Each structure stands twice: as C-alpha cells, then as structure tokens.
Amino acid sequence: DDVAEELLKSGVTAPPTMTEMDLKLMLVELRMRLSGKMPGQTSGKKEKPASFGSSFEEAMWTKPAFEEFFNTVKATGDHNKENVVKEYVNNPDVATQRYGKDYRRLLRETEAALTAPPPVKSATLQFSGFPANMGSDACKMTLEALGGIADFECQESEDFPILVGRVTFDDIETAKKAVEQYDGMDMGMGSAIEMTSV
Numbered sequence: 001d002d003v004a005e006e007l008l009k010s011g012v013t014a015p016p017t018m019t020e021m022d023l024k025l026m027l028v029e030l031r032m033r034l035s036g037k038m039p040g041q042t043s044g045k046k047e048k049p050a051s052f053g054s055s056f057e058e059a060m061w062t063k064p065a066f067e068e069f070f071n072t073v074k075a076t077g078d079h080n081k082e083n084v085v086k087e088y089v090n091n092p093d094v095a096t097q098r099y100g101k102d103y104r105r106l107l108r109e110t111e112a113a114l115t116a117p118p119p120v121k122s123a124t125l126q127f128s129g130f131p132a133n134m135g136s137d138a139c140k141m142t143l144e145a146l147g148g149i150a151d152f153e154c155q156e157s158e159d160f161p162i163l164v165g166r167v168t169f170d171d172i173e174t175a176k177k178a179v180e181q182y183d184g185m186d187m188g189m190g191s192a193i194e195m196t197s198v
Contacts, residue, residue, distance in 0.1 A: 003027050010034070056089040059114060062194070069113035073106075085110050117183060120176045120197045123150070127182075128164040129193035132156045139163050146181065147174030162191070166198065 003023045004014045010030055014023050032038045052058035059066045066089075073081050084103050088095035088110050096107060130139045136154035143149060147169055154165035169175045175197070183195040 054090050056086045059089050063114060063116070064118050064196075065116035066110075066113040069109065081106055089114065117176075117179050118196055120172060120179050122197055123170065123172045123175045124166060124168040124198040125175055125178060125195050126164075126166050126198055127193065127195045128157065128162060129185075129187060129191055130163040131187050132161040132163055134163065136163065136165070139165075140167075143167055143169075143178060146177050147171070160191070 003020070007014050007023070007027055007030060012026070012030060014026065018026070029038070048061055052061065060070065070085060073085055081103070084095065084099050084106055088107055100107060139154055140149065140152050143152070149167060150170055151168040152165070154163050156162070157164045169178065179195045182193045185193045187193060
C-alpha cells in the first residue's frame, strides 16, 4: 500500500492487476527518472571540454549567439546549409571560395553570429582570462573604470596564470559595456578573456 500511495503522490496510478514486485520496480524506475539517473538520461548541464576538436566545436561552446544561430539553421532541416556553416567556421577562406556565390547571405549571417557579443541578462558576470600578475585589486580597478561595482570576487586559477571570478555591477548597462569591451580580448596569456552573464 505504501508503494502504491507513493506512486499516486507522484501522479502515477498503478493498475490493480500489478504484482507487489512490479509495483516496487515501477517505484524504483520513477525515483530514478525523477533524480535523472536513468540510463540514457543526461544531466541538465554539460561540462565544457578542456580542448576542442575544431573551431566549430569551440564556437558552439564559447559563443552563445552562434550556438543559437546554428540551432536555428539546424531546425530548418537543410543539411547543406548546416555543412556550409560548419565549413565556414572551420575554414572561412575555403568556404567563402566554394560557397560565396550561392550562400553569400548565409555566410554573412554566420560571421555576424560569430562576432556577436554574448547576451547579458543580469548585472552579474563571471570572468576569466585577466593575467594573474595583474592581481585582484588591479582587476577590480580596471572593471570599476566602466562603472560602479556592487560585489567582486577574484582568485588565481589553479590551472593557468590567469584570474577567474565574478563581478556584480550596479546596473546591467555597465555589465553590457564590460562584455562589449573585454570579452574576447587577448591579454597575451594564450587565451582570450571570457565574460559571461550569470
């Protein structure tokens, strides 16, 4: 009775013809599904890989505007357009030479999506890529030059000689300016600054 009652609380009505063992197995499956532990179920957040297999893969992970654009192209079901976009990201010169005449508009849209700044949804940003020798105080002063800061956390990365942290500006407009000015900037540390909205 407890098993059937728990199933019912979750909105699953157990048929009266089920044996006690079948009810228990159904409850185990329900609990596994609700916790996201069923085989084949993926967890909500994917882990960013340490390195990328191609420029296209990197763009899908690091450029939200491009990912949204590519998913829109993919939703049309036109595999030729998908392949043109992938080839353009991996090798722009060759793709422009091959497809510049027939897919000119698509290539322009792809370039716009690749260079679009990431969307800013709040005044809080996560950042990484400022040089570690800059120090957290200088990093804060650099960001304060754009506008007031309500909260600031910063530390040196364990993997690279860069600073990682979180900054909350007084308003969303200042956060947008910070992303516009610093996201993608190469500080000479082998990787560009990344600023993403939280």
